[in-house]
Amino acid sequence: MSEETPVMRAPLAGALTNNDTQNLPVVIGVDLGGTQFRTAVLRGAELISRVAQHTGEDTAPEHLIPRIFNAIQQALDEARTTLEQVAGIGIATPGPLDHRTGIVYDPPNMPGWDRVPLRDIFEQHFSLASKEGNAAQLRVFVENDANAAGLGEYLFGIGRGCSNMVYLTISTGIGGGVIVDGKIVEGASGTAGELGHMTIDRNGGRCRCGNYGCLEYLASGTAIARYANEAIAAGQGVELLEFIRALQQHTQEGNELEPSTHEAPGPGHTGSSSDLEVPYITARIVSQAAQAGIPVARAIITNAAEAIGVGLVNIIHIFNPQVIILGGGVTQMGPMLMEPALRIVQERTMKVPLDAVRIVLAELGGNAGLVGAGALVYHYTQTQ
Secondary structure (H helix, E strand, O other): OOOOOOOOOOOOOOOOOOOOHHHOOEEEEEEEOOOEEEEEEEEOOEEEEEEEEEOOOOOOHHHHHHHHHHHHHHHHHHHOOOHHHEEEEEEEEOOOEEOOOOEEEOOOOOOOOEEEEHHHHHHHHOOEEOOOOOEEOOOEEEEEHHHHHHHHHHHHOOOOOOOOEEEEEEOOOEEEEEEEOOEEOOOOOOOOOOHHHOEOOOOOOEOOOOOEOEHHHHHOHHHHHHHHHHHHHOOOOHHHHHHHHHHHHOOOOOOOOOHHHOOOOOOOOOOOOOOOOOOOOOHHHHHHHHHOOOHHHHHHHHHHHHHHHHHHHHHHHHHOOOEEEEEOHHHHHOHHHHHHHHHHHHHHOOHHHHHHOEEEEOOOHHHHHHHHHHHHHHHHHHHO
């Protein structure tokens, strides 16, 4: 990767030519996830107000969507603004979905969401009464959450000014967003950019998407936790097990971890909070064990990192981007994850596209989903 290819900084394209984001219109962002949903009133990357709630067990759209409406109103009240003063609503949601129709197709972590016309539902609810008494629709944009986060980095984060970039989020799962010539790559059915489901190992295990040996199956937070559980179940993780027991005994909550690295209990887990025989394991615990020098944990992280490296090579060869932006909780593991991944990139990538790309960490952090949701309004009102 060339050290001489800087991440350029430039004003927004199209109508938004002023670097001063105070001149941007106010928008509403909705970041919808299986664990929590968040709403915000934003101006550019500035969160004027923010409301977060747990999604809960009942994710049926007829129950969850009214809660989102209430959270939006709460965010508006906290921002001391009204619907009439916002330019639109952007919704970042798990896919698959079609941005052009606003229909969400059965996300794996959102039971009951089968062909939900999310955009139409929001537009109908938030129709505005004009002075003449006619209803006017507030524009609503729906996008895959990884695409939205990538767009946020493109407009307001470290990808600003790069017309060809790829965003890869490595968390509970792995998702991607691809921007070519300043536009999100959508594909024939609106489902392009599922980078987590590229095949890395054709003989690998079956991913929940139905494919085998996916990058997500090999390198996500869920995968890292699964490999640790398997090692312990196979009797190969004695040191790891002892480390986790000690960790549990010295913390108030043995699984005090971020939702992005959450994983189901390992084999043999009884469900008891006091059961330390086979403890509750997450990717973050595996990372802590690796940092403590536990060999099996380090091997698990290295294997995941090398799979990520292979995925990055594929991305570089296919898209020839200026920058690849890595986000998501798993990237917080730092050098022990990034160094093996970047070694694979250096060893396997063709020289010309390698020299043209930079691989960097995301800049927007935990607000990437909300900023990206708001960015949908700015982006699509320029390009449509």
